[in-house]
Amino acid sequence: MEEAAAAEVVVVTPGEVLGKASQVRAGRGAYVAPHNNLVYASLTGFRRTLSPPPNSPDQRPTVEVTGHKAHGAVPEPGSVVIARVTRVTARVASADIMCVGPKSVREKFTGSISTWAGGSIFGEEEVSLAIKNMNGDKAPGSYGFDIAFLPTMLRGGQSRGEVAVGLSCKRQQDVRATEIDKVDMHLSFRPGDIIRAVVLSLGDARAYYLSTAKNELGVVSAESTAGETMVPISWTEMQCPLTGQIEQRKVAKVGG
Amino acid sequence: MAGKPGTTPTTYSPSPTTQKTRRPIFNENDVDWVRPDGRGFHQCRPAFFRTGAVNAASGSAYAEFGNTKVIVSVFGPRESKKAMMYSDIGRLNCSVSHTTFATPVRGQGSEHKDFSSMLHKSLEGAIILETFPKTTVDVFALVLESGGSDLPVVISCASLALADAGILMHDLVASVSLSCLGKNLVIDPILEEESYQDGGLLITCMPSRYEVTQLTVTGEWSTPKINEGMQLCLDACSKLAKIMRSCLKEATSTSQE
Numbered sequence: 352m353e354e355a356a357a358a359e360v361v362v363v364t365p366g367e368v369l370g371k372a373s374q375v376r377a378g379r380g381a382y383v384a385p386h387n388n389l390v391y392a393s394l395t396g397f398r399r400t401l402s403p404p405p406n407s408p409d410q411r412p413t414v415e416v417t418g419h420k421a422h423g424a425v426p427e428p429g430s431v432v433i434a435r436v437t438r439v440t441a442r443v444a445s446a447d448i449m450c451v452g453p454k455s456v457r458e459k460f461t462g463s464i465s466t467w468a469g470g471s472i473f474g475e476e477e478v479s480l481a482i483k484n485m486n487g488d489k490a491p492g493s494y495g496f497d498i499a500f501l502p503t504m505l506r507g508g509q510s511r512g513e514v515a516v517g518l519s520c521k522r523q524q525d526v527r528a529t530e531i532d533k534v535d536m537h538l539s540f541r542p543g544d545i546i547r548a549v550v551l552s553l554g555d556a557r558a559y560y561l562s563t564a565k566n567e568l569g570v571v572s573a574e575s576t577a578g579e580t581m582v583p584i585s586w587t588e589m590q591c592p593l594t595g596q597i598e599q600r601k602v603a604k605v606g607g
Numbered sequence: 608m609a610g611k612p613g614t615t616p617t618t619y620s621p622s623p624t625t626q627k628t629r630r631p632i633f634n635e636n637d638v639d640w641v642r643p644d645g646r647g648f649h650q651c652r653p654a655f656f657r658t659g660a661v662n663a664a665s666g667s668a669y670a671e672f673g674n675t676k677v678i679v680s681v682f683g684p685r686e687s688k689k690a691m692m693y694s695d696i697g698r699l700n701c702s703v704s705h706t707t708f709a710t711p712v713r714g715q716g717s718e719h720k721d722f723s724s725m726l727h728k729s730l731e732g733a734i735i736l737e738t739f740p741k742t743t744v745d746v747f748a749l750v751l752e753s754g755g756s757d758l759p760v761v762i763s764c765a766s767l768a769l770a771d772a773g774i775l776m777h778d779l780v781a782s783v784s785l786s787c788l789g790k791n792l793v794i795d796p797i798l799e800e801e802s803y804q805d806g807g808l809l810i811t812c813m814p815s816r817y818e819v820t821q822l823t824v825t826g827e828w829s830t831p832k833i834n835e836g837m838q839l840c841l842d843a844c845s846k847l848a849k850i851m852r853s854c855l856k857e858a859t860s861t862s863q864e
Binding site: 365382423555 | 691848
């Protein structure tokens with residue numbers, strides 16, 4: 352844990368000069384002006400100087416400004432969020448993001464979990480490799496066109512995600528063009544569930560792209576149809592303590 | 608139509624005004640007159656700022672310059688409306704409105720419909736939009752009482768509210784306006800002086816970086832007067848920025864205790 356080199360409490364406001372770019376590095380809450388190479392603050396708060404890690408070639412200390420008020424959080428790629436599921440269809444589940452990391456948001460953000468958005472199940476490289484390795488002599492899938500069409504589709508501008516809907520297996524040797532997507536959203540989430548997910552990317556204009564593809568991600572708390580909070584009994588099942596009914600969910604591994 | 612003799616003439620000329628003309632506040636030939644509120648020509652009104660006035664907003668500020676009272680709330684960064692297209696930088700949305708009791712005559716505030724877009728122009732250069740992609744920052748300004756120089760006070764107050772909300776900015780934005788009355792330049796004009804002005808100048812600048820984000824010139828100006836006016840305004844902006852910074856620092860240290 353690096354110690355703060357400066358012990359005194361200095362309040363800075365946006366636009367105040369924190370140092371020269373040749374002597375300090377700009378951390379969070381600070382930026383470098385390109386025309387005069389000075390480091391300015393961009394937030395109101397307390398200025399802290401962090402010493403550089405001993406092995407790095409850049410031995411300048413980092414100066415950062417921490418806001419004094421608890422400002423509302425904004426989802427960023429890579430952050431773990433808590434969300435409430437609002438709508439579930441066969442391929443996409445929409446959720447309202449309520450917390451980003453440990454902070455709650457002031458107003459909700461919309462997120463969506465889908466089986467093929469941006470690589471939540473398949474990565475772009477996997478899909479490209481798989482398509483390249485497919486021969487054109489397999490039987491057409493239920494879309495009505497055979498595999499030889501796929502490279503044409505890609506050149507025509509279809510996103511790889513749309514093509515990946517028809518691919519159901521991760522391994523490049525075993526790719527079949529079918530229309531069945533093995534993951535059914537209704538077996539993983541229901542509206543009203545509280546889930547923990549990770550933000551994959553900023554997504555599109557309507558929603559952030561989320562993913563629950565890890566063990567510690569998934570449903571954290573859910574209510575059964577009887578109205579009771581359910582108890583997880585396995586990685587894919589939860590049970591209502593009142594009625595004993597078992598419902599399918601993608602359960603998150605909490606704790607441990 | 609051919610008029611019958613004795614009817615009204617077909618041409619119109621304005622009749623001389625019979626109502627009493629307003630007495631101007633200064634004499635055209637006078638170089639040394641006193642402003643209605645007793646200030647010097649190059650003296651601004653005392654400024655009062657307070658942040659954190661509105662609890663519901665992410666950030667807010669209240670400003671009082673003599674009789675001009677303005678309150679600004681900032682919401683965000685929050686989700687853009689679904690209808691908007693994806694944007695990889697943030698969006699700024701500004702709205703300036705007047706209360707019905709803001710002006711001496713009720714309901715006259717709607718004459719300044721362009722304040723919202725002018726506020727947008729002055730703030731967008733100062734906010735680092737790349738730090739909040741896809742989201743929107745909403746700035747709502749309400750003029751509670753209009754006592755002259757409304758837009759500069761709104762701009763300065765909005766920049767304080769943005770700093771209070773924790774939006775990353777290049778610098779605070781300070782704004783001052785100037786009026787040309789006859790041969791004199793008066794800074795920070797009140798409502799009465801603004802109505803008599805021959806020309807008006809509004810400067811918005813980022814004082815620490817000495818960069819101007821907005822310059823508005825109206826009316827008739829000669830080049831030396833513009834230069835002199837700009838210099839006066841920039842000096843006043845840097846002094847105003849000091850007051851704004853001390854207000855922010857005070858608010859930060861009182862909230863820490």
